Amino acid sequence: MKEDAVVDTPPTPAPARAPRRSDVTRAAILAAARERFAADGYERATIRAIARDAGIDPSMVMRYYGNKEGLFVAASEIDLRIPRLGAVPSRHVGAVLVTHFLDRWEADDVLTGMLRVGVTNEAGAERMREIFKAQLGPMVAGVCPDPAEAPRRAALVASQILGMALARYVLRFPPAATMSRDELIAWLAPTIQRYLTAERPEQSERPDQPDQPEELEES
Amino acid sequence: MKEDAVVDTPPTPAPARAPRRSDVTRAAILAAARERFAADGYERATIRAIARDAGIDPSMVMRYYGNKEGLFVAASEIDLRIPRLGAVPSRHVGAVLVTHFLDRWEADDVLTGMLRVGVTNEAGAERMREIFKAQLGPMVAGVCPDPAEAPRRAALVASQILGMALARYVLRFPPAATMSRDELIAWLAPTIQRYLTAERPEQSERPDQPDQPEELEES
DNA sequence: TTCGTTGGTCAACGCTTGTTGGCAAAGGTA
């Protein structure tokens, strides 16, 4: 009778039923939570700060979302909005995808927040795995030559996309953060394109033991 | 007279002078700190836990490293051990570098820790910027065609390397975490190779408005 | 020996955290 009916985030993408008087408050909490999680990461985003931003009492957060993790789960429902690639010439999918993700990352800071939380919090990491598997996976399966390879190719794509987001938007490496959109797209598009559509490379490229010459010390 | 002589981490890579009786304790603290920061990130790695791991009192940590941030700074002196590429045929530098970074990331978890902290903590991010600028930068300048482009190329390389480390070692995306070393190298080496040595791509690849067809909803 | 320095423990401080329960006002329904 206690843990019931407390957390009632609508699981359906289109809720629209049973409007409550507190809907605006709930939305305010969620918005503030997204902002704080994005800016500060999971641990430093305190419930008190989120409540302050939302203009309500911290105890309301508990009432509507159960606990901090419940709030995080509710606040991190993310839609990558992967575009349909049916109409795109297959040799352009790399550029289209890179452009899309740059747009997406610049549009709101929820994605940056997802990254911040995913790195330090196991629940956040699980969330990211789900999101990328469910949203990136199908698209990759649709454009890559062998569907059996789709998961691996998706992981490669994710690695480059996330890596760039990390360098540009989170760590703010000066060259990565200041490079122009167009230049970035021109560099990254062929990478994504290859991960998606190229044949599997042979694995013989690896030179035998050229790593760490050992004797050379200083330049 | 108080804030002096408390933090005395030797700034030189080879300390070796003035051995103190407490050196083993200092080393134990540092080792425990590295492990905790790597496993838990900055906020959740508590001084108390680190002290417990090191088998001493929390106040010792304060005495030897001033405060938590000082401890972090001392614990995060990272050497990427970038190999000398002078003897490597320039068309193999991509494979050599990818191999090296995989080795490096698997050898110890300090790099994973650096990533974890860099994402949530500004001091950690600054640290990563320094490390990559100082250690990756010169190497890139040595192998890329136009030295003026070196910083941007280094950022691109860092984005792919960090992205893979993120997906494989931190977020543990199933395909990225389970892919074989050799396959990973075969996929990533050409990317790094191109970022380092290829000519600048033209920026006309970008199709005009193919993003988000808007009318298509469901598959 | 004596004395100053160093290595280390202990107990506590002020503060912030997530979380809880009580209580008052507002709204809806009968």
Place this chain on the structure above:
DNA sequence: TACCTTTGCCAACAAGCGTTGACCAACGAA
């Protein structure tokens, strides 16, 4: 009207945090 549910605030809790200062034991030089 009366009653019950919802919405919200307030005050407090137990626990954990980084940090501090007092105090004791061991050492090294005088």
